Amino acid sequence: GAGVSQTPSNKVTEKGKYVELRCDPISGHTALYWYRQSLGQGPEFLIYFQGTGAADDSGLPNDRFFAVRPEGSVSTLKIQRTERGDSAVYLCASSSQPGTGAADTQYFGPGTRLTVL
Amino acid sequence: GQNIDQPTEMTATEGAIVQINCTYQTSGFNGLFWYQQHAGEAPTFLSYNVLDGLEEKGRFSSFLSRSKGYSYLLLKELQMKDSASYLCAVRGRDKIIFGKGTRLHILP
Numbered sequence A: 001g002a003g004v005s006q007t008p009s010n011k012v013t014e015k016g017k018y019v020e021l022r023c024d025p026i027s028g029h030t031a032l033y034w035y036r037q038s039l040g041q042g043p044e045f046l047i048y049f050q051g052t053g054a055a056d057d058s059g060l061p062n063d064r065f066f067a068v069r070p071e072g073s074v075s076t077l078k079i080q081r082t083e084r085g086d087s088a089v090y091l092c093a094s095s096s097q098p099g100t101g102a103a104d105t106q107y108f109g110p111g112t113r114l115t116v117l
Numbered sequence B: 001g002q003n004i005d006q007p008t009e010m011t012a013t014e015g016a017i018v019q020i021n022c023t024y025q026t027s028g029f030n031g032l033f034w035y036q037q038h039a040g041e042a043p044t045f046l047s048y049n050v051l052d053g054l055e056e057k058g059r060f061s062s063f064l065s066r067s068k069g070y071s072y073l074l075l076k077e078l079q080m081k082d083s084a085s086y087l088c089a090v091r092g093r094d095k096i097i098f099g100k101g102t103r104l105h106i107l108p
Helices: none
Strands: A005-007 A010-013 A019-025 A031-037 A044-050 A054-056 A066-067 A074-078 A088-095 A112-116 B002-004 B009-013 B018-024 B030-036 B044-049 B053-057 B060-065 B070-075 B086-091 B096-098 B102-107
Touching: A005 A088, A005 B030, A010 A019, A010 B002, A010 B030, A019 A112, A031 A074, A044 A066, A044 B096, A074 A088, A112 B044, B002 B086, B009 B018, B018 B030, B018 B086, B030 B060, B044 B053, B044 B060, B044 B070
Parallel strands: A010 A112, B009 B102
Antiparallel strands: A005 A019, A019 A074, A031 A044, A031 A088, A044 A054, A066 A074, A088 A112, B002 B018, B018 B070, B030 B044, B030 B086, B053 B060, B060 B070, B086 B096, B086 B102
């Protein structure tokens, strides 16, 4: 596609529910990143995929958070038993060649605003 | 540990020049990025530095000193549309870490 897309753009859920957030990266980009951003803060790293595998998942806050990228393209971030503190904008980004200079540039999607009531 | 520091807010006047500083401590270094983020929007790429020195791109320039763990973003001929947050990000050994961003206010 022309850019990174994320769905839904907004998600409102109740505490304790399960949610899935989807990211469709730029076609051909091998690297995919998930970030969480709260108001007035920078993006907080969650997980980074290189192809189908999670190259670094050290940013996932706890075992309620899980992400997959089964075919090396679309990724889904899954949050179980949501809590009010999970409310934030979840950003996805992709890059063509991670760790290789300017080709490492990340292109961000518009984000999913998650609100947990 | 890994840490990126940048000022929380800055104010400048339309037409002027402003310099936004960033200092970092990371495990390994494989490049530094600056992103612009308007309120309610996703970050967009501005510049990339991996070697020491100044990279110029139109009204925006970015400087890097790896020995000092320091970078700055220089914005010239400020326009009202430059009002945004500016994010410094560093790729360490693996992941990319973002600073909290500097909110730049432009006064007419």
